[in-house]
Amino acid sequence: xxxxxxxxxxxxxxxxxxxxxxxxxxxxxxxxxxxxxxxxxxxxxxxxxxxxxxxxxxxxxxxxxxxxxxxxxxxxxxxxxxxxxxxxxxxxxxxxxxxxxxxxxxxxxxx
Amino acid sequence: xxxxxxxxxxxxxxxxxxxxxxxxxxxxxxxxxxxxxxxxxxxxxxxxxxxxxxxxxxxxxxxxxxxxxxxxxxxxxxxxxxxxxxxxxxxxxxxxxxxxxxxxxxxxxxxxxx
Numbered sequence: 001x002x003x004x005x006x007x008x009x010x011x012x013x014x015x016x017x018x019x020x021x022x023x024x025x026x027x028x029x030x031x032x033x034x035x036x037x038x039x040x041x042x043x044x045x046x047x048x049x050x051x052x053x054x055x056x057x058x059x060x061x062x063x064x065x066x067x068x069x070x071x072x073x074x075x076x077x078x079x080x081x082x083x084x085x086x087x088x089x090x091x092x093x094x095x096x097x098x099x100x101x102x103x104x105x106x107x108x109x110x111x
Numbered sequence: 112x113x114x115x116x117x118x119x120x121x122x123x124x125x126x127x128x129x130x131x132x133x134x135x136x137x138x139x140x141x142x143x144x145x146x147x148x149x150x151x152x153x154x155x156x157x158x159x160x161x162x163x164x165x166x167x168x169x170x171x172x173x174x175x176x177x178x179x180x181x182x183x184x185x186x187x188x189x190x191x192x193x194x195x196x197x198x199x200x201x202x203x204x205x206x207x208x209x210x211x212x213x214x215x216x217x218x219x220x221x222x223x224x225x
Contacts, residue, residue: 033212042202042216043154050212087153091212098144098167099211101153 002026004088004102011108012078020073020105022088030091032064032071033099038084046073048091075107083109113137115217117203123223129191132220135184136205144214145178145188146202154202160186161208193224 004024012018024032031050035043049055049064049071061074075082085104091097116135124130136143141162146154157176159167162183171178175194180186190197200221204214 031212042218043204043214045213045215048212089153089212097209097211098156098159099214101155103153104151 002090002092002100004090004100006086006088006102006105008103009106009108011110013110014078014080016078017074017076018078018107020075020086020088020107022071022073022102024069024071024088024090024102026090026092026100028092029066029069030097032062033089033091034060034062034073035087035089035101036084037087037104043087046086078109080109080111083107113215115203115205115215117217117220119220120218121221121223123225124193125225126195127192129189130193130222131190132188132201132203132222134186134188134203134217136186136203137215139207140205140215141183141208142206142211143180143186144204144206145186146204148200148202148219150200157188159211190222193222195224198222198224 006022033048034046037043047062054063059076064071085106087101087104089099089101118133143160145157148154157171158178160180163180178188200219202219204216206214
């Protein structure tokens with residue numbers, strides 16, 4: 001089967017750094033994506049890692065270790081608007097290359 | 112900026128009634144997805160189209176759900192009959208072919224079955 005695990009909730013203060021971890025078990029793994037979803041909104045694409053290492057996009061960075069079946073999303077200089085749910089999603093070959101989403105991590109940023 | 116369009120945004124229906132959702136993907140996106148998202152959970156893929164062909168409907172409850180994308184552009188998802196357990200957010204997404212890792216989501220349809 002295919003599954004992803006991530007913490008259900010994380011709390012941090014404005015200006016801090018927070019890391020959201022994701023471990024996965026999936027066959028034919030291609031890469032790991034991250035999505036952000038605000039309450040009542042639609043998921044929006046943040047990043048994709050196909051290779052091991054760190055990818056940086058502004059305040060957000062994403063890391064992948066294929067040997068450890070592990071990745072994380074790093075959010076720096078937290079702002080109140082970063083309060084949202086964050087989903088890791090594994091892209092695998094299976095038979096259609098569909099995206100399998102984790103259950104999501106709710107990030108609460110406090111002043 | 113191009114967006115995925117969905118309608119309606121909200122739908123309240125009674126148990127055993129039929130309901131339909133519509134999605135118009137971003138122009139040029141060959142791959143279209145329908146997801147169901149229950150509050151507090153991640154999106155679950157119901158059906159994936161490549162152009163007009165279904166490439167994955169393994170999680171679609173085919174006894175009551177149907178989906179079509181006749182001309183390979185917009186798509187309709189239907190539920191008949193609706194059940195109480197179908198209450199959820201139904202999300203449509205699209206992507207370029209071969210780039211399922213980067214999907215663009217519509218605003219969703221919030222379905223409540225009473």
